Amino acid sequence: MPPVDRSGSRNTFIYASDNPDTVLGGLWVTPGITNANFYYMVKLFCVFSDTFELRDHNGQLIEEDENQLQEGNYYIATNCSVTLTEDVPLLRTDSGISGTRTISFREAVRARDPGCVITGRPALLGRYEGLDAAHIFPLAYEEYWIAHKYSDWIQYPPAQESYGSINSVQNGLLLDRTIHGFFDSYLLSINPYDNYKIVCFGPEPLFFNLPTRLNPLLLTNIGWPDDRLLAWHFRQAVLTNMKGDGEPCFEQDFPPGSDMMGEIMSGPKAGARMEFELFGRLNASGGWELKQR
Structure with a gap:
């Protein structure tokens, strides 16, 4: 069976700087994901009432630039509260449909x-x-x-x-x-x-x-x-993969004769x-x- 959620396939995690023990989300960093991309995706599943910045585990500011995002832990620094959006992605699986x-x-x-x-x-x-x-x-x-x-x-x-x-x-x-x-x-x-x-x-x-x-x-x-x-x-992809623990992974392989x-x-x-x-x-x-x- 596939893993229950998507958090197990992550090498990068996101926290609020004032609550570093609670994971807000994360992802697996692949080539081409830049620091600017990361900022943009965080805005899609976190809700802010003010500006924010991202810092690494050493407290170093991560600029919103085109440098490749490095795997690791990141902390949202802001003067406002940080909450996860209540939006839920539409469930979707492999859908090779004919008709x-x-x-x-x-x-x-x-x-x-x-x-x-x-x-x-x-x-x-x-x-x-x-x-x-x-x-x-x-x-x-x-x-x-x-x-x-x-x-x-x-x-x-x-x-x-x-x-x-x-x-x-x-x-x-x-x-x-x-x-x-x-x-x-x-x-x-x-x-x-x-x-x-x-x-x-x-x-x-x-x-x-x-x-x-x-x-x-x-x-x-x-x-x-x-x-x-x-x-x-x-x-939908960001909400599915990055918000919280991520959405469930679904079994896709059903051999002929299986239930x-x-x-x-x-x-x-x-x-x-x-x-x-x-x-x-x-x-x-x-x-x-x-x-x-």
Whole structure:
């Protein structure tokens, strides 16, 4: 079974300077995470009423600069209180979903992206083995998408209205299948507000060989995702991996004949995960639309 939460795969920890015995969060430092990135990510899961600065275990000020973040313990120094945000990320697991409503989504993403947008691996001669059209905002949460008006971020809806704006090409990226799994699990994300930096959260060896930024040519493609969608995913990744002990890790490998439902129900956040698995499949096939009528 996977570890219960993500705190076990960290080499960097965050504390309030006036309460150095309580961990506020942390992460595993990977290449490309700078001191400035670290400041930005701390602001996404900690709440401040005033300015703050970060100091290392020796009390040395960490400048908000482009130097590589070093692993270790860091302390938030501020004149105000420091609390963790009450925001909770939407539960998400590896979601390789197929269905009638996603076919046009897949074809539109393939037509826009020449290959995996993270690794640069191309689709050669029109062959897409090992490449997936991945949703940025998960299909399982289509009701949430509609209720919170995320469709306002879409300028290129699917050809058929019944497919839903969540299946717009702008809510998709072409990804290598392994990268897709990391993206869905929030172990990898893109910060559009830092020149499209690729940020990895975890000690997987593959992460140390990835580019640190997206190819800027991708950004000129018609139907490229709105920055707000990428930023939404990035914040979900920070909340999942850095806040407190981090969110649970989920079992993803269910061999044929195994008791998938039993394993899910005996794991963490069983009810929420069952809903995610169910609604992901319903929304892909069109069952969600029928349920609403």
